[in-house]
Amino acid sequence: MCKSSLISIRAMIVPVHDAAIYSNIIPTHTLKLFPKADHNFKGCYQELVDTILRYFKVHENEAARAWSLGLTKSLTIPRWIDVEGVMNFRDIGGWDVKGGNGYIRERMVFRCGHMSNMTDNGEQTLKSLGITAAFDFRSTQEIEQYGIMREIPGLDRYHSPVFLDEDYSPAAIAVRWQGYFAGPTGFPHAYRTMLQSGSQVFERIFRYLIANPRSPFIIHCTAGKDRTGVFVMLLLGLCGVDDEVIAREYELTNLGYWESEEQLAKKAKLLDRSIDDLKIVMSAPYVAMKETISMVRHEYGSIESYVRDKCHLSDADIAAIRRIMIVPIRREEKQLYRAAKL
Template identity: 35%
Template sequence: MSAITLHNLNTLEPLDQEWVREQLSNYPFIRIDGVTNSRTLGSYPVKITSSEARAEDRFEGRVTRPRQLFRSAEISGITDEGKTQLKELGITKVFDLRSDTEMEKYNTPVPQIEGVEIVRVPVFEKEDYSPEVMARRFQLYASGKTEAFMELYSQILDNGGPAFAEIIKHVRDKPDEGCLFHCTAGKDRTAVIAAILLSLAGVNDDVIASDYELTRIGREPARTLILKRLAKEPIFAENKDAALNMLTSRRETMLAFLDLLRNKYGGAEGYMQKFCSLSAEDVQEIRHNLTADTKSCFLR
């Protein structure tokens, strides 16, 4: 059993800082100076059983393609060193899932990074940030309940098709060019598209849930900043536990989401076809591009 599984990531109390630093130095976390919650989605074991998969993909011994997909929290604070690290990872494109509204609210503009294209693909439009909508959204987050997160994640799925399609098409068209996608915290919108891609690739539900759980560690260095931001919202200013629930990323939440994705949206394949306007042939090509043979690639 790993050190992570032995550590209680569901606690609302701060995590041991020495332990967090140790975890952040290990795979799948990566270092991009000035950016938190950054990690690779490469080298996860996959097993493809779909009848739509190419014949050469239907065997164990494949992994998610290394140096292809990366996820993180906002990159607005990236340093010059971080920009160099980003390019050293082979990342040529960054997909920003945030809205103008939240960028203005938190004063987190898009940085300029020579040699890296940053594409704005907001999941939610400006009207989705009305006081009424945000009050309901914060109420759901504050509860910390799995059912509440399923309502929130359904909203992301229902609205995110066009944004997610841009990331997915990058995998289809440029599988050898690394990309990073992020929202503000790298927790919810980022987790949804990460889970869709990993699920399509053939990654086991438990592994996807473990990847989701890592956000509890990845965000810990920004804990004080996050709570300071939340304190400006009445619902969190008056309820400390509600604010702390915003820091959680429980594995049971992701397992419930994967069930939701299958039962309501037809799984990753069905979602991509209906909400991202991709064909069955596109989905097959993307699935193939997401994986690599462990015998012919460097794993990380």
């Protein structure tokens, strides 16, 4: 698909050098410079209109031609992936790291809800992504309730429960869910228990990543929201992704996971709560993750301190994870790099 940029030299909003780099990296791009125009092209309107009309006339039907010839070049890799039978499946890569010197490697780590209902088409999608492992954060009781993913040759499933079986007693569930019912600011209380109970599991995944630097894998729980979200927070935070971005990534679960009114009604009856209460519990509020990150810093000093103290990662381990997960951006490419889209 053909693209065109119209740049005012006087305004210097976009340096000419950067505009040229951008133009050169896209084969179907046309760059037009206006030496006398300001940022609003004042006094150059006719020249601007003539340039646009001339461009469209020359490139009429170019979009269809480019698609037919395979000449399009995408600057983004789709985040959401349709794995049939699996909800909330997405790539956690592509996010910018602070300082703009790199971004999180794409097609390396994926997150989702439980995979018990995956279809044949879903299996083929996983194979096409080259996924070699799946870490299941669910308890034995949850697995008995929902089932496990089918066996796929070349893909190892690791049962990695964040909570011990006894933690799923009715009393323990009631205590944990109180945090969720308190609203977004109460979520960190529930996530604190995950950080305490899940440190060995998180360490296991970090070490798998270090030992298998080119082997894509999945992390999932039941909804792919809470336990999965806590680990993603640790991984992205360790790699230098901004808190705001981590919280927005967590919030994407609101688009990827839902339950029917009937399912919510059953859970509400079991917990003696209203359906509206359950909808709060099933949500992924931005502020909940922001508060969780603040809680980690308050109680552990930083995300890096948590993985050092609780996951027993050394300086070399942390450096290896960053080396694997961060794709560096060269200086001349910085103006070209796009932060990942939601």
